Amino acid sequence: MRRLTWFNATSLTLGFAFLYIPMLIVIIYSFNESRLVTVWGGFSTKWYGELLQNEAFLDAAWVTFKVGFFSSIIATVMGTMGAYVLVRGGRFYGRTLFSGMIYAPLVMPEVITGLSLLLLFISIGLDRGLFTIVLAHATFSMCYVSVVVSSRLVSFDRSVEEAALDLGCTPFEAFRLVTLPIIAPAVISGWLLALTLSLDDLVIASFVAGPSATTLPIKVFSSIRLGVSPEINALSTILILIVTVGTILASLSTKRAVMRKQRAEQMAEQSE
Amino acid sequence: MNLRRLFLIAVPYLWLTGLFLVPFLIVFKISLSDTALAIPPYTPTFDLSQGWAGLKDMVGQLDFENFAFLADDDLYWKSYLSSVQIALISTFMCLLIGFPIAYGMANAPKEWQPTLMLLVILPFWTSFLIRVYSLIGLLSQEGLLNQTLLWLGIIGEPLTILNTNVAVYIGIVYTYVPFMILPIYATLIKLDGSLLEAAEDLGCSRTEAFWRITVPLSKAGIIAGCFLVFIPALGEFVIPSLLGGSDTLMIGKVLYEEFFANRDWPVAGAVAVILLLILIVPIVLYQRNEQKMMEADK
């Protein structure tokens, strides 16, 4: 039995206030007519207009989306394969090393990952640009996909796979027709995670991007270095809005799935 | 079947070896090299065309000069120490703030919990950079925090928070607190409420039951949360860069500057190697804790 004490309620309220107030301030000030943080000059959306006309930002955003799209797909495929190997691969030569490599990026400081990848690209003479960022992002985010998918695979009931084999599937068909549809939610979560990590990455991109490819985080960072700017406020608000809408949609779809399950169980009981 | 299995293992394995392991070996090799005004700015370089003799020659030129340099120059070992200190204090503060939130969430009525979870996850998915940025406006001299404190009469003149270590602490806690909340919440949720009732039945007060039952049983989650904050915080770059001052010494920042500003790649490599060595202990401890948690779950 759990009771919500006054202490609990206070800590929750203060806690969430702490988490959200800074962002709310940014959102509010993105509509500030005046440039300065200290003065409220009236409600205005002009900064959004300026942002959307800022070529540099728009280019950087486009680069970021492209990188995010490709790297997240590669990361999802690689990460799912990695998860499969870890959970089902059994013993094989070099397994500890593999497992270490898969989980290392989770705890590795980004500066080190970035540095090491840049050195690699230079020593093999690969020109830095979109391609190198995609490679770098795919590499470090595949481990996050692995973590998500492997936790799903661990609790996966293998008898459905055996049933598929028993009924005539080749192992790959069994994976494609039975396993994959069932673990799809985990794979999609992994993909979203990889996408978010890529879109948000600053440090690694700074190391491996060349002069030709600037990502949005890099642009934003150099902009922030120069001080608070209302265009950044506008950009931040847009991004916060996108994440909020996305998260709410995701949670609604989870709720729908739960309700569907409950209805199914009711149907099952009544069908006797 | 064997061929299929081989393919399945080989593809991610080769990818990781090529894009993860080999780069590390290169970092290590560079940490043993010397700076040069060349592209790439280090010597000796690995030249396959020179064959085995070339390799032996190259190895001969490697030395631990850079590591000696790190040990000598104040900047570096002070940065390491300062990073560890900042990471430790931030982790502790994160725990102080994160635990009550997780505890509150776990005790909330069941219908609220998905929403509360959503409220924690949302900042987690929001851009890291933006969240740090949002603190800049808040903490600056003309920022909202100072304005509020002045208005409330708590202080007489604006505090300098931005560009000091204090801002770095606030920044790390602010951005990493979801990492602390989630594992603790996950552990607290699994806690059997009847254990607390049994404790109270046997004579414990509510506070006693909390310290004697709840806290020890949520140890695994607390440890996981602490590691998830400490380890990345140690190597942080963005937060000290944007919120810290020029006297804020964090090793992530030092590495970045060494690399880009000073163009001293070999030293940057050495800095990275030492940072990794420092991190090995907490990483191994973290893995052990995860293993224990998984085994306990079975």
Add this chain to the structure above:
Amino acid sequence: MPQTVFAPWTDPSAKPLIRFQNVTKRFGDFTAVDDLSVDIFEKEFFALLGPSGCGKTTMMRMLAGFEAPTSGTILLDGKDISAVPPNKRSVNMMFQSYALFPHLTVYDNIAFGLKRSKMPKDQIDARVKEMLRLVQIEKFAKRKPDQISGGQRQRVALARSLAKAPKLLLLDEPLSALDKKLRQDTQFELMDIQEKTGTTFVIVTHDQEEAMTVASRVAVMNFGKLIQVDTPTQIYEAPNSTYVADFIGEVNIIEGHGTPQGEILSIAWAEGQPDIIATPASPVAAGRVSFVVRPEKIAISSEKPADRRNAVQGKVLDIAYLGNMSTYHVEMANGQIIKAQAANQRRRASLPFTWEDKVWLSWTDTAGVVLEG
């Protein structure tokens, strides 16, 4: 019932559908199946019975193709199948957990195996409908597994495994998840379906009642070995060891020293008690024997019966009242307890015997079985 006529294992010229030849399966140090050989014939309903860990599930998985024997051969229709992967065998399995594909409808679950064999669409449709009719779940064809009850899921699993008309159907504890009433009904349905389709069924179970009800032959296993393979009648009435005798149903095992006297064996089992007169199936040498007699074959009476040579006196120690019958635990002079079972022909209050009563237990000469050792 056709069971009494159907007995291919007695026919020396009959070719078995499945032959295990000295099959051993080891997992590391643990031997799951130990040098096992057995023949299973077409159209049999064959039961593998034993406690957990006895090797029965391993045997089944080897037949399905999910495990390979460490040594020995398994022949299906005369051909060695150890190299054949599970998707290429004409063997199908009904899983204990049913293993229904949660993302497919009942219809698609059943059609799944047929689609893999590249059957033309209209044939698939006809076959699926036939299967739905066979197990009586036509109504739920469009539902998903989580929208139907446990008993219905079991039928879907059965239909799915029969859809491809396999030579051999393996059933892994198929009724364990059902409650008792449903279980009994389903047992008879399974037997019906097996006869109707003419498929060979091999069922794995730990429930001896189930094995006895459905099977044409039962293989009692323990520690990876076959203890006895026989019809249910033989297993019950002529167990070849105290293990089998004890495993199935209730039993009295009385140890003593046997002295053959012509066709009869006289067993001295307790001081001061008359010898037990038994009629062993084959001649037994003098020595230690175990006399096995089922409680329902022992009559309980208040007076010594005049017409039986085997009669002993004791005190009622305990009564297990099972509603339709009672099992009386009767203590002998030497402390040994013999169980006698009698139908409750009168209501409980009027039953003739109660605790502490002095009673006579008696049985005919042929009621029991003699086991050497």
